[in-house]
Amino acid sequence: MAPVQITDIVVPGPAAGREPGVPNRLGSAAVPVRVYSPEAEPWAELVWAHGGSFVRGTLDWPEADWVARSFAAAGVRVHSVDYVLASDTVHAPAPGNDVAAVLAAVAAQSDLPVVIGGASAGGHLAVLAALAQADRAAAGDGRAAAALILEYPTLHRVQRADPAIAAATAELPAQRRFDADRIAAMYADYLGAADPADVASADLADLAGTEAVVAGELPVDRLTLLPPTVIVNADADDLRASGEEFAEQLAIAGVRAVEYTQSGTVHGYLNRPDESAQARVDAADTIARFVAELRVILTANAPGPAEPAQP
Template sequence: MPLDQAAAAFIENATSKPTKPLSETSVAEMREGVEALIPLGFEREEVHSVEDGIVAGVPVRTYAPFVEPLATVVYVHGGSFTRCGLHTHDTLCRRFANRSGCTVVAVDFTLAPEATYPRQLDEIAAVLDALSGSGKVVLAGESSGGCLVAATALRDRSLSAVVLMLPVLDRDSGTESRHLLDKDYMLTGEQMDWMFAQYAPDAKEDDPLVFPFRANDLSGFPPTVVVTAEFDPLRDEGHAFAERIRTAGGTAEDVCIPGIIHHAPLVPKKIPAGSRVIDDACDLLRSLVS
């Protein structure tokens, strides 16, 4: 399928503005840039309740759906490990709760570079430990949040399910889409190198908890949903990861949303098809936990 027209227009608008090279851009400036995307997110949906709190010392925001929850979803946001938070993903989490029929616990983990690996994984694990014994617990995340989710699932394979949306699984997976699509579709190889330099500056190249795509053993990995995007350089590594889970004897459902780019689910008001990343993930999740 050709590039979605709305996605093409979004790319053209974004790239028409003069920007500094990434090497000259501060983390603070990167964070300011993502704030401008908040009005382009999902419409604010009502949910049964929203509550801010602290779980195991970590700030969280809990969204309860109007129905009896099928499971508790611990949600880990994306943002290159360095940006975003509860406020940027509020409308997305509301939609996730309503569409999935699950309680969503959004984790406000400490961003890089103020904190580096494995601090974020430890905070997510602490939240999961606090929720253990409360029924089915699912771990979900998008983009770099997907990396944190996959790494956590490698450490804790007792989760009821895992949801990976447009996941970052490696600095450079060497897949075809990574090299065909990493120049003209907004997510670049330079950005991938930058984000991992902020998050895990001292990482060993073979550490699967930093680069889950390099894990040697996926046996026992929790039932997994993987959603990718056709014009995302991360597309093929997401699909390959799902295939490796299946080859190891596990369950993995993966779907590719046609025509869209990596950033689409954060700007559904500009790229309406981006909503399918969340909606399809939730529909597939419901089939795993119902």
């Protein structure tokens, strides 16, 4: 890979100067961020959230570190977010609020196009952060994200039935499967309530633009606020159904969305790029696909030449 400069910084979080309470549904007072800067001048900023079922993951995971290095090698400056993890004392929307705070800070500080993205549960948080930033932009506070990139995201509490996906995942070991019980437990840990409406009714009125809900259950009029989106799913992955369904939801909402499946992969393959030669090829292909699609999106959104002054 091309040389990359790595810097650890801290961004003021949504709980700065405030009392999050218990359980913490607000977020962190300060959010650790690892910045990966390319050797040459970057052409975009990427705020990236690793996966880990909302409850685990670190900036040292390949899904954070290797991914960030790969994007930086392609000329993108990456801000890898160490968001607060869900636990017995932390629940939604705290993790997403941390990601949203970093996105807002990057958008305010840089003149480059700003992209938000994430893997698995991090993809879920990226969607919510993109919506929070869209709300800020609509209120005249900053600018919206230029694009959204999602890697094998989980976006629904209930996966729609798909016989082809079921057949592809039937022989996988249990640790590679996301059956209905595992998905339900994951969202219970994240939401901290049996019904997301219980969370949404909490005292969160001053957190405009952040939803303590499930991204794939948002109404169409909310999804219309999302930027052009690129989704890459794993092949033999129960959660592929979620990524595919979300792409269809975005199309209905009128959002430009492209969706691919990385052939021969299982969930979490970006967290195992050194597992084999083929794993490295698959991971590199995925990054290259995201980079190519981002260039298309950002070129299409680039302002044209200024109109000549009228005499």
